[in-house]
Amino acid sequence: MAGLSIHNVTKSFGGTNALDDVSIDVADGEFLAVLGPSGCGKTTLLRLIAGFEDVTGGRVSIGGRVVSSPELNVPPERRRVGIVFQNYALWPHMSVAENIGYALKVARVGRAEREARVKGALALVNMEQYADRRPANLSGGQRQRVALARCLVAEPSLVLFDEPLANLDVHLRASMEDEFADFHKRTGTTILYITHDQAEAMALADRIAVMDHGRLMQLATPRELYHEPANEMVASFISQGMVLPADVLTAEKKGECKVKVLGQELVVRCRKGETPRRNARICCRASQIEAATDKGEGFAGTITRAVYRGGSARVEFEPDGAPHTGLHFDQPDPVTFEAGGRARLRLTSGWLIPAAGAG
């Protein structure tokens, strides 16, 4: 397997940049997810790596060899990149083994070697006992495993997954997530996994590249994205983080500083070297909001919605004097908040979002 390096890549269609100066390094054997809303450039990135599109600027290297630059575009068949698509497109008239071996047959690989490689690929996806079945007689998840085996039989240097679970129902998705994770652990394949589903990305990836409008917003581990978002887009995109205006009152000390948010003074986590500033933003999570017990603390406002969900209610709240700052949190049973009611809440913690342009 080989690593992948995307270096300052730009891709424009007409005058607009579908990708704008994107740099991502995927280590040998790493599982990296590319996550972002519709139109952020995920598919374009995948097509560039596979060689179906050329780059406008920058370069793509696989295993240390440049395969794309404005002067060079190594054709897809010479990149040894495997792709697993969401619609697995298996030949219905061929058995599982024939589907997997078809490309080798076309490439005139001898029968004995072909059979051995098909067997090996089937073993990698735990499908040995299905070699003679037709795709019509397999479940959606099994078909997706055949599609993976078909890509692995060509011994790719890296594997791209393009929303491979998008067509599967919720239960199957969960079990396929486990299978992909297990497959990655067993084989150490370098994987770039494109998805707009953040739960999937979080469950599977070593690191996640969050994209928006063709730009890389943050490249970090799932935990870091959740706890230390680099900007407002990542803060609000990942797990519906709430972004609140704040003034920073004290300089950073041991990874924390004091801020004033919605009239409340609060100690939040922050990056090293933060200094006092106005018009900052903090990110807080539903679990960091609670009902104030003391009359003087926190901030007052109105409950706009309370939906009981069994064991707890999801409560939405609008602080006084900050009409466009919607907060949400869970109140465990006994649920007392009701829409239209008044309440006093307090924040217990948060993360100071770094200033725009800060590292």
Ligand SMILES: Nc1ncnc2c1ncn2[C@@H]1O[C@H](COP(=O)(O)OP(=O)(O)OP(=O)(O)O)[C@@H](O)[C@H]1O
């Ligand atoms: N061949 C093309 N010609 C012109 N514009 C294009 C072309 N391909 C993509 N784009 C534009 O580039 C941007 C990124 O598209 P892309 O398909 O990469 O996004 P995506 O993140 O994969 O979206 P989705 O999740 O909806 O598939 C979009 O604004 C899209 O309209």
